[in-house]
Amino acid sequence: MKFTYEAYGQLIQTIREAGYKITDYHSFHNENRCCILRHDVDMDLGAAADFAQFEANMKEGPISATYFVLISSGLYNLYSKECMENLKRIIRAGHEIGLHFDEKRYLTEEHFDRGYLQECVLREAALLSDMLEKRVRCVSMHRPSKQFLEEDICFDGIVNSYSEKFFREFKYMSDSRMSWRENAE
């Protein structure tokens, strides 16, 4: 698959034609065949906001996704005026904002501490909720460690998009820096 807006539109079309309903982390239970779209914003929130608008205006019909953003990014400052405007653009386009969490900011792989990690996620989620004036209800992990995935951690009131349930019951397809983890033809 090419990394163009057009190819993405075709992918969405294929998903819909296969009878899948595009849903989110909170209402997927209501669908028989469901697909959750998620974007982790590692680098460029402006580009993410443009994409969010593209998704909202797709000629095949608007779609909603979850945009996971980092509070601890070295590449964008979420609290800057520009970033806040981009976040608002994403929300106005009908998408959900979730927390993208980088455990390596707090822990080394040798010292994995489940309780501390839970605390840190809740703290960052509270900060992001405060910024957005809207409760953050889901989290995704930025380059999760093996321990994190194995521990299948729950967070109070926040959906862990890396929980075993999503990996066991869903087919997971993802790309990182424009390369698919498996063949997406």
Ligand SMILES: [Zn+2]
């Ligand atoms: Zn990431």
